[in-house]
Amino acid sequence: MEKKSSLQKTSTPGVYKRGSKYCFVVELGRDEITGKRKQKWFSGYKTKKEAQQAQVEKLREIQTGLFVETSDMTVAEYMEYWLENYAKVSTRHTTYNVYAKRVKRYISPVIGRVKMKDLKTMHLQKMYADLLKNGAKYRSGGLSPLTIRHIHGMIHKALENAVRWQIVPRNVARMVELPRVEKKETIVLTKKQVQQLIEAAKGHELYIPILLAVTTGMRYAEIFGLSWKDVDLEKRTIHVRQQLVRTKGEYRLTEPKTKKSRRILSLSEELVAPLRNHKAAQAQQKLLNGPSYNIDGLVCCRPEDGQPYSATPVRRKFRRLLEMAGLPDIRIHDLRHTVATILLEQGVHPKIVSELLGHANIGITLDRYSHVSMTMQKEAVDSLETAIFSSKTAL
Numbered sequence: 001m002e003k004k005s006s007l008q009k010t011s012t013p014g015v016y017k018r019g020s021k022y023c024f025v026v027e028l029g030r031d032e033i034t035g036k037r038k039q040k041w042f043s044g045y046k047t048k049k050e051a052q053q054a055q056v057e058k059l060r061e062i063q064t065g066l067f068v069e070t071s072d073m074t075v076a077e078y079m080e081y082w083l084e085n086y087a088k089v090s091t092r093h094t095t096y097n098v099y100a101k102r103v104k105r106y107i108s109p110v111i112g113r114v115k116m117k118d119l120k121t122m123h124l125q126k127m128y129a130d131l132l133k134n135g136a137k138y139r140s141g142g143l144s145p146l147t148i149r150h151i152h153g154m155i156h157k158a159l160e161n162a163v164r165w166q167i168v169p170r171n172v173a174r175m176v177e178l179p180r181v182e183k184k185e186t187i188v189l190t191k192k193q194v195q196q197l198i199e200a201a202k203g204h205e206l207y208i209p210i211l212l213a214v215t216t217g218m219r220y221a222e223i224f225g226l227s228w229k230d231v232d233l234e235k236r237t238i239h240v241r242q243q244l245v246r247t248k249g250e251y252r253l254t255e256p257k258t259k260k261s262r263r264i265l266s267l268s269e270e271l272v273a274p275l276r277n278h279k280a281a282q283a284q285q286k287l288l289n290g291p292s293y294n295i296d297g298l299v300c301c302r303p304e305d306g307q308p309y310s311a312t313p314v315r316r317k318f319r320r321l322l323e324m325a326g327l328p329d330i331r332i333h334d335l336r337h338t339v340a341t342i343l344l345e346q347g348v349h350p351k352i353v354s355e356l357l358g359h360a361n362i363g364i365t366l367d368r369y370s371h372v373s374m375t376m377q378k379e380a381v382d383s384l385e386t387a388i389f390s391s392k393t394a395l
Helices: 048-064 075-090 093-111 121-134 145-164 191-201 207-216 269-289 311-325 334-345 350-357 362-368 370-388
Strands: 015-018 021-030 037-045 237-240 243-247 250-254 263-266
Touching: 015 048, 021 048, 037 048, 075 093, 075 145, 093 121, 093 145, 093 243, 121 145, 191 207, 191 311, 191 334, 207 269, 207 334, 263 350, 334 350, 350 362
Parallel strands: none
Antiparallel strands: 015 021, 021 037, 237 263, 243 250
């Protein structure tokens, strides 16, 4: 707080001159615990007019509830403020829930009491090291390097906002060294194995989800969020406009992952008849169970009650199906990678594959399936070699 003996009053209430600079003070009410008056000083203004203008703006912020006391704000307090005033209004509902969960589980318990003004790179570096070693909540061991990077991405974004809002002078997250992520090799099925899977799935409740996965390349959440209203069996098209996600223990239908994820897909002719039969079977179940059965009109719902599928039972049933078929242990989502790999190997242009998968840009497709593009490059070079260095032109 400013020393009153060094202050000179001006004609404007609350504005003072100290040495060659000006400052002002505002009232912040009374402390809820002690009952004492709370004041906040702002200094460093070159002229009285600058101090007056800043005072008016600060009083306006206080009156409208926009002013936030930041001098003693802790990391936990700031993250809650950031979640409420940025993440909740600027990100998807599912993203906000993920952010809130990470703050509660990993950030607040470790560095929550550190004041924002005292936060240093070393705090984040140590927190990540601890989480990497022993940060898992529901199992022994630590978080994966990829999860650490996701947490860091959120913190980095939050601190960028803190700099923009003039809460801290710099983003200390920029200097953190992150753990290396080992790139996992994606397991994909061969064309023959895909045929084995389809044959093994006939008569199984996951038959339709599997057919959709291996013929469209749709994401897991898109398959189980697909509604009949978005399937046109006459035109043989699927309109991807929603996905099934789990938030706070409940499943709900939300917008697709990205703008590019909203897309229209061509439906394989081989899929039309199975879908018609499946739709008829669902209609029969609805007659037996009443109007509450499959109220959202999902193409893939639990046959016994029409409720959306939960991820864990699906994984368990799919794994048993793979065992029966003698196939590698993969996820349903890996069938999406299988589709992309087979299409690229068949010579389909990466741009078309990118649009089919709903990638934000073709670069994602080329990067994710670089192993396939390298094979294609070799074949292209071999073709070029044949064209140039034929028997007549051989060197």
